[in-house]
Amino acid sequence: MTDADRIRRVRAELAELAERAESPDGMVEVSVGAQGQLRSLWLDPRIYRNRDAAALAADIVEAVRVAAESAGARARDVAAPVLASGASDPFFGPAFAELDRLIRQEG
Numbered sequence: 001m002t003d004a005d006r007i008r009r010v011r012a013e014l015a016e017l018a019e020r021a022e023s024p025d026g027m028v029e030v031s032v033g034a035q036g037q038l039r040s041l042w043l044d045p046r047i048y049r050n051r052d053a054a055a056l057a058a059d060i061v062e063a064v065r066v067a068a069e070s071a072g073a074r075a076r077d078v079a080a081p082v083l084a085s086g087a088s089d090p091f092f093g094p095a096f097a098e099l100d101r102l103i104r105q106e107g
Contacts, residue, residue, distance in 0.1 A: 006082050013078045021067035023059040030060065034075040036068030 001009075017034040029042040047056055 003082070010079050010082050014075055017071060017074055017078065019067045019071040019074060021063045021070065023063050025059075028056070028059045028063050030063045030067050032064060032067040032071050034071055034078075036064070036071055038064060 014034045018031050018039055020029060020031045022029040027044040027047050030038060031040040033039050041060065043056075050056075
């Protein structure tokens with residue numbers, strides 16, 4: 001498999017990556033992508049029994065945070081084979097590695 005093939009495979013896996021999380025009471029469920037972007041939000045209809053909008057918002061934010069944390073960890077694992085040595089971010093690691101290379105080239 002060529003480097004280009006590995007990069008294409010990693011990009012496809014990252015595009016498909018999704019992590020789910022739910023609130024402790026099970027009333028909120030979210031799904032996020034590799035970069036933590038919200039893909040879906042499900043609210044149990046029973047949430048309307050409690051009209052505490054602030055609590056609902058906090059549950060949504062926390063569920064997204066948990067799912068995004070998990071998605072980030074999975075994205076790092078997926079991208080590890082093609083990241084520059086020492087890079088830990090699958091989205092900016094390659095860009096930073098290229099910038100470092102260009103700086104060394106100019107120096």
